[in-house]
Amino acid sequence: MAPAVPGPERTADVEFAELAVVMARVSESLHFPMDVNDALDSITAGVVAAVPGIDFASISITSKDGRIETLAPSDEAAVRVDKLQYELGEGPCLQAVLADPVVRVDDVATDPRWPAYGPRAAELGVGSQLAFQFRAEPHVRGGVNMYATxxxxxxxxxxxxxxxxxxxxxxxxxxxxQDETMNEALRTRNLIGQAIGIVMERYRLTSDRAFAFLVRTSQQGNLKLYDVAAGVVADANAKAG
Incomplete structure (x- = not known):
């Protein structure tokens, strides 16, 4: 007996199973402690593996000085096409990062919205393109770029x-x-703790009075408590050296 030909339901089951595997892999990369580069690599690899029709992908983010850079490209082709958009100052990638939540291009070569980018992108092997804007609080703004040949x-x-x-x-x-913010908070707490210990030893004070001394110095000098603590620690290190 000839093997049964998989029907639509079986095909859907297989696709769902493959998607579940990809999503599980991506979700695992998002667990703390997290390496953000590994997580983003998993996301763009997941796009190529699970999103129908997509051949390569990347992530664009804005920097504090206004530049846009590419992260986690799934293929060198994504780097080249992203760079082309940055250089020309036009394209779906920029449109998504700077303005529209979703940008869809069914035929890159003939789309009139980007006359300089479209033909050159087609020469680089892009047929269609999809870009999604995202915002990550507090200050990250970017887009996920998806390319089809x-x-x-x-x-x-x-x-x-x-x-x-x-x-x-x-x-x-x-x-x-958020992790960076927590790490910065821990560094601040540790530095203030060091300064309190130094003041306690230097002036024979309790921890509460040593902390009050730092706060009073901060207020009188119109300085941040962190800066006062950093000065106390630096002075103690200089004398010890």
Whole structure:
């Protein structure tokens, strides 16, 4: 007996199973402690593995000085096409990062919105393109860029799954910044603790009075408590050296 031909339900089951594996892999990369670069690499690799029609992907983020840079490209082709958009100052990638939540291009070569970018992107092997804006508090803004080598490859499913991965990128970058904030808070706490210990020993004070001394010095000098503590520690280190 000839083997049964898989029907639509079986095909859907297989696709869902593959998506579940990809999402599990991405979710694992988002657990604390998290390496944000590994997490973003997992996200762009997941885009290529799970989003129908997409051949390569990248993430663009804005920096404090206004520049836009590429993170976690799944392929060197993504780096080249992203760079082209940055240099020309136009393209779906920039449009998503700076303005529109979602930018869809079914035929890059003929789309009139980006006359300089479109033909050159087609020469680099881009047929269709999809970009999703994301924001990661407090200050990260960027986009997930998805490229297909053929035109008219974007479907409703492509857009739905693409949006899901854009949300994951926002989560990864948001957690990363939160982790940086927590680390900075720990560094501040440790420095103030060192300063309190130095003041206690130097002036024979209790910890409460030593802390009050630092606060009073901060207020009188109109300085941040961190800066006062840093000065006390630096002075003690200089004398010890």
């Amino acid at each position: 053929k035109p008219h490859q974007l479907t409703l499913e492509t857009c739905q799954l693409g949006g899901l991965f854009a949300n994951l990128a926002a989560v990864a970058l948001g957690w990363s910044r």
